[in-house]
Amino acid sequence: MEIQRTIKYEAELDRQFAYEIAQSPGAETLFECIQCGACSAACPVSIYMDLTPRRVIAMTREGFKHEVLSSLTIWLCSSCYACTVECPVGIKVTDVMYALKQRAIKEGYGPRKVLTRLLAQSFFQAVKEDGRATERKVMLRLYRRAGLDHLIRMAPLGLKLWRTGRLSAFGTERIKNPAEVRTLLECLEEQEGGKSP
């Protein structure tokens, strides 16, 4: 049996983290959380999470940056907004999850076994190239990055979709002037000082 010391010293916490997250759109009322757990109860995925959404909010508020950003929870959120509409103090928990995901990607967190992060990145690349997120392209990119076994496992479904004509026709996937979208994104990135993951 192995034991692990779990005490938390204040010096290990990031005191600014809460304020930074609370500045994201939708997270303004983060500090008003009354820890009622409505978000966790409403969440259909919370049963798979290592930290329930309520705990994520509590820990974010108290500066447990490392724990929150390395949690599976933020990658399990399926953006169904059940928590957001239930929150009695108006925290848009879904938006908080987005803010945490952004932070995690930026700072290189994100557990390998969860593909959500890779999906987001594949999606981002596709949109940047084509202006649209062609599923075929995004998925191919995702599973290529995730590993061959993933690609093989998804192959039969891909084949079926191809047969029924549900993989987008070549030519529709790209807008006429993807450069315009690229310009749009790059303009914003410049303002932010280079943000692409």
Added chain:
Amino acid sequence: MKGNGEVPRIGVYVCDCGTNIAGKVRVAEVVEFARDLPGVVVAREYKYMCSDPGQDLIKRDIQEYNLNRIVVASCSPLLHEHTFRKATAEGGLNPYLVHHVNIREDVSWVHEDSDEATRKAKAIVHGAVLRVAWQKPLEPQSVPVRDSALVVGGGIAGISAALTLAEAGKQVYLVEREPTIGGHMAKFDKTFPTLDCAACILTPKMTAVKDHPNITLITYAEVEEVDGYVGNFKVKVRKKPRYVHEDRCVGCLECIEACVFKEPRFPNEFDLGLSKRKPVYIPFPQAVPPVVTIDPDTCLYLRFGKCKKTCVEACGDRNAIDFDMKPETLELEVGTIILATGFKTFDPTRTPKYGYGRFPEVYTSLEIERLVNSSGPTGGEVVMRNGQKPKRVGIIHCVGSRDKNTNPWCSKVCCMYSLKLAHLIHERSGAEVYNFYIDMRTPGKGYEEFYNRLAKEGVHLIRGRVAEVTDAPLHPEEEGKLIIRVEDTNIGVVRRIPVDMVVLAVGLEPQPDADEVRRLFNISCSTEGWFLERHPKLAPVETFTDGVFVAGACQGPKDIPETVAQAQAAAANALALMDKGSVEMEPNVARVNEELCSGCHICIGLCPYGAISFNEEKKVAEVNEVLCKGCGTCTAACPSGALSQNLFSDHEVFSEIMGVLL
């Protein structure tokens, strides 16, 4: 068989009380049983006897069946005896010819088994039927109620009650133990949840008390003796010498300036020792009465008989200072009494794990109230005993509350005042504040919103009972700090939080002398020591002693709005009594059969109410019916059987016992 020779015609009424009684007791069976008892003419079951149709049953039957005795078996006589006496009287009988027995609290609510409960209900009804036959018509005595009131305690409760009574034109005596009125509220800086300044809302009330023609303010004084009864209390008040004539002192404070002690040296009680005072002092600038007091324990002249008496010199022609002043006893006669003796805060040395007294930077919440107060020892600056401003402050809730090792109750005001202090500390010092709570309890108008506001202000709200406050560091950041160890139960991790200052949100307790006070006024206390109200819901300001009312935190933890509401309710109850002008006394008093009395004096010494005296002429004992409370002590003790008691004659008592046992 009967006292006055008439043949008993008894009506028995057994109440279902919805399912309260009928759910356990087979009421129909009890009624069947009662019908066959001697003297019973009619027996009925009814869903709610206390309802108008229930009472009408009694009235109608008295007429129809020519009843002369009534038995009602329902709830506690404390609740409805009066109801059924009134119904009986309205039916045309003397109201003391009804006997009310309790088959709810005494039977259905306390028994599991239906058979047993039904059997017990029958026994009780049987006893009642046998005893009621012996009951005699009685006439209650009416006594006048004086138009004056005593209010004990000059905190916000006493002040509010006194002002309400005085405004209604009653003569009020307000007695306060301390040199000034104002109580705890005078110590506060701001009040939750509105954050209005405590002094700004309290001092006008204090001044109003001082200036009101109907209020006699007696400070630095304590009630010593209470005699009499509702409407006619005789109260002795002992006034401690303040060595200053209140009528001559103008509050110029020149004596303080002139005192031989150049610097204040003695802990100022009002600031809980956080500031110093001289032997001659005024607790705070807006004290009422606005006069100085000389403390005999620290004044050189009063202690050693030797001093230059520069204070007397400074006072000059006003001659307000009088070192020969002696304690004085005032005798007051009042019709009603309101007790508003308040609370004390929990002494945190009883929870040594939090380091109060051991670490200088651990404070009680009351100390912080003074510290953040603009008229407090630091002028409102949050400066610690070590002279520094705290960067991080931990406020520990529930100190001495919700804990079987100290006090099991929730002190009700601590969550809110802790949030208030968090706000004030942060506002005054910029410190980061942590609140450690078990549950955040904020019921009250605008309270939850205040909690929400504090959360928004970024106060750390950590759910968990603090285990200890220590100064032993385990991490470099903890050096020189007080470390609070707590399980953050929201997060599920044990944390060590280093702070500069710890505030203990001490709970509320009964005054240490609450038990003596309750004996003095002949009222009851709960096991915790809070004064007991007559009924927790329906008579919250009355006590079991007629004419004595309670207000404020002496009855249980309360915040200011609740205290004021209760004080004004107590005043309204007292007013109702005084404006009616008279009260009817329960005629269950003791009587002396002068022919049997041997004049042995035994009863006189035993009577707890001083109601029995000795008639030297006739050489027999005499009962003052107004003072007699009908406790029965004398009746039981009388060796010659000369004493008997209305409603509890031997016939009545023995036949009831017989009925229950048969």
Added chain:
Amino acid sequence: MSGYAYYPGCSLLGTGKSYDESVRAVFEALGVPLQELENWNCCGATAYSSIDECTAFALAARNLALAHRRGDPILAPCPNCYLVLTKTQRYLEQYPEIRQRIVQTLERLGLNLGHDVPIRHPLQVLSETPGLEAIRQKIQKPLKGLRVAPYYGCLLARPYPIVEDPWNTTILEDFIRVTGAEVVPYAYRTRCCGGALTGVVREAGLRMVYILLREALRQGAQAVVTTCPLCQFNLEAFQDQALRKNGIQERIPVLYFTQLLGLALGLPPKKLGLHRHLIPFQPQRKALQEAVA
């Protein structure tokens, strides 16, 4: 006005192809004009918000600007697109600083964001024009005896519901009833299908799909009707795995509400993209079987 500015979104080009086909077919049959928003780009979806919310808003904003230039309301059949476009519009009103940055960037592309381009879902549009009564008149092949579970999914119900009272709405049920089909009670009508989890956290995703399908089967539904390409895809493409894992042999077709409507209007199945489904929908055969039984 050249009709609704039709914004199919990326899914309707691929896995949701039949949603695209059936929306176009039904709108045509009902005489409601729509024309694809030219040169539209990806709305950003959920994935993009995980990268950076400002650029996510920018992507959506470009489409709003395109529609604003054209002067037509946006028609967005994909609830995710509907949400992202709506949320962007709301947030850009709420956060002037972000709006400022995006407006400036769009201006460099010669686009003007505008403030209030209406963003609408086909359920909303068709319930007004031509309206349920008019549709009822045009029903040619009522789907009598078909038991349908109405499944809204998350994003039409929250956080920006397409109807005033999402708890009590019957907008989707009303459409199903118009086709002559029967609506079964469906407690999970706004529960999440798992979204992208089926692809990235398979176990959780499959469980969520299973919960939805099991309840539909328990209620005796013969088809699930959806309004969302991702819901349709999850419930259909992962159905076999989700149900097999839990020992359930039955399979249940998952249709778009526009397909159901199209069938009742008498449109040919092929035009509605029914041939693209992995679990075939053969109501006639099923009804026949039942009639025999």
